[in-house]
Amino acid sequence: MKHKPEKHQFISYLYGELSEEEKVRFEAYLRQDPQSAKEVGEMAQLLGQLDQWPDVEAPEPPVLIIPPVAEAPEVAATTEVGAKELQKPHWVMRLSQGVALIAASLALLLVVGYLTRMEMEYQAGDFRLRFGDQSSSALPDGQQAILTELQALRKEVKQSGRMVNPETVSRLTGQEIQELKMTLARLEKQMESRMPTSERVKYRHRPVVRQSLNEDQFNQLVNQISRxxxxxxxxxxxxxxxxxxxxxxxxxxxxxxxxxxxxxxxxxxxxxxxxxxxxxxxxxxxxxxxxxxxxxxxxxxxxxx
Amino acid sequence: MTEERQIIENAMQGDGQAFNLLMRNWYKRIFNFAFRYLNQYDEASDITQQTFIRAYQSMHSLKEADNFRAWLYIIASNLCRQHSRRASRHPTSGLDDQDPGHIAAEPHADSPETPIFRQEWKELLQEAMTRLPEEQRIVLIMKEYEGLKFHEIATVLGQSENTVKSRMYYGLKALKKILTKWNIDREAITYEA
Structure with a gap:
């Protein structure tokens, strides 16, 4: 009865990995079985043809940003965490680089601030940045006083709900009222110009109680609003x-x-x-x-x- | 101690420059392995990058520098197989299912004696290789193109050496069968000078 080799022995034979004794037995088997001999011949030929598929051009390997060699072993030797840290690609910058970057950003901000005449303001939780010449839009002292008075007046009107305090109105002459109206118009323009666009739109469409109303008109207006x-x-x-x-x-x-x-x-x-x-x-x-x-x-x- | 062993040991200790050097040395091999396995250039490129990222992240888990080659191929082959499984679950094009006979059958079916030139043979082989079952294809590529020893392949695949050789046997038989089906017989195969 002829010896039939295992499949892996065919491969061992083809790659010359059989011992001398195994090789003799295998070749004896091939002489007895022409079909297997043909099979081995075809496999050997196919193996010879496989090398006709050469390597293709590989893309360039990427560059890993890795800390310098000198720093690595010390950290790795001291802590386990350090060793693990070393296994991660260091995309994160070092502390000194971070500080330098922040300092550079601040310097740039200062230069830009100087050139654009930037002004920062923080009041009652409200942070504001202004650019440009602020002095031109600043109010003269006299106008500032009138504005304060007008704002007080408006506040008073708002608080009273229905009518203007007669004492406050009686203190103003016709000329003063006229001047106040003009000043108010000018001041409002200046205020508007300093508002952000969205605020300006809201301001223009606000319900306005004009200062030129007399008491009757004001009451009439209040009644109308009430109705x-x-x-x-x-x-x-x-x-x-x-x-x-x-x-x-x-x-x-x-x-x-x-x-x-x-x-x-x-x-x-x-x-x-x-x-x-x-x-x-x-x-x-x-x-x-x-x-x-x-x-x-x-x-x-x-x-x- | 060989130079490469020294580089591997340095990389195992966290030397990034040593790892960069290893990557430069092995990038082409891993890329070609992935390319032969997947037969897709861009995917092979992605797999190669992922292989080295994973290798870098788990370099500390490598116990012996001598095992580096097999270890690297384990990562690469696992990624290739994962990709292959994902691709088979989400086939992107019906063209992949075409009978590759359309490449060669027309010029050769009627005249087997027509010479098949080197480039064409390479394409046929490439196509035929993708038709092999995964476990046979990976053994053929590792042995024939990556030059791994059978015991190394056994380590990579977690199989016995005899199993690996049996897969090689069946892989070669299947490859021969595919090529015969496409009318590529030995008489037809000649090469450009």
Missing amino acids: ENFRLVEQAFEAANEEQQAQLYQALNQFARHLDQIRAEDTQMVMASLEELDQKAERKFQETDQALDVLIQSVQSQPQQ
């Missing part, structure tokens, strides 16, 4: 009412539909039960009928005594 507010509140109430009614109506509708559905299901269940009962009665009736038939027949078939 308007009342109307709005009334509308809001109406709308809320309507919405509530609609919601209530919808809820009632849903509840009614739910009741209908339950009733339909109950009815269906009762009908089914009745039908089932009916069927049972019918069945019982038939059974009884049959039983009676059997009984009658048996009675009839008995010989009369």
Whole structure:
């Protein structure tokens, strides 16, 4: 009986990894089995042809940014964390580089600030940066005083809610009021020019109580606003009412539909039960009928005594 | 101690420059391994990069400098197999499923004697290799193109040496069968001078 080698022995033979004894036995087998010999020949030929697939040009290897050699072993030797740190590519800059970068950024900010006449302001949690010449938009002392007075006046009007304090108004002559109006207009323009665009738009569209109104006009305006507010509140109430009614109506509708559905299901269940009962009665009736038939027949078939 | 062993040991101790040197030495080999396995240039390039990133991150887990080559191929082959599995779950193009016969069958089916030139043979071989089952393909590539010894391949794949040789046997048989199916017989294979 001829020896049949394992598959791995074919490969060992092809790569010259069989011992001398194994090789002799394997070749003896090949002489006895031409099919296997052919197979080995084809494999050897194919192996010879595989090297016709040369390497392709590989892309350039990337450059890993790695700390200098001198620093590495010391850190690695002292702590485990250090050793692990060394295994990570150091994309993070070193402390000295970070400090230098922050210092450079600050210097750049100072230079830019100087060139653009930057001004920083922090007041009551409000941080502001301004660029450009601030002196041109600063208010002269006299105008600043008027502005303060006007702002106090406006505040007073706002706080009183309905009318201007007559004492404050009576202190101003017609000429003063006129001057104040002009100053106010100029000041407002300056204020607006210093506002950010979004604030400016809001400011222009604000509800304005003009200082030129007299007491009657002011009261009239307040009344008009009150009426308007009342109307709005009334509308809001109406709308809320309507919405509530609609919601209530919808809820009632849903509840009614739910009741209908339950009733339909109950009815269906009762009908089914009745039908089932009916069927049972019918069945019982038939059974009884049959039983009676059997009984009658048996009675009839008995010989009369 | 050989020069490369010294470099590997330095890299194991956290020497980044030594690792850079290792990467330069091994980049082409790993890239070609991945390229032969996947037959896709860009993917092979990605796999090669990932191999070295992983190698750098886990250099401390390498116990022996002598095992570096097998260890590097373990990382690369694992990444290749992962990629291959992902790609088979999400095939990107129906072209991949085409019968490669369209490449060679037309010029050779009717006339097996027509010479197949080197470039064409390379393309056929490349295509035929992708048709092999993964476990046979990886053994063929590691042995024939990367020059790993059978015991090293066994280490990389976590199999016995005899299993690796059996896979080589079946791989060669399958490759021969594919090429025969495409009418590439030995008489037809001649090369440019």
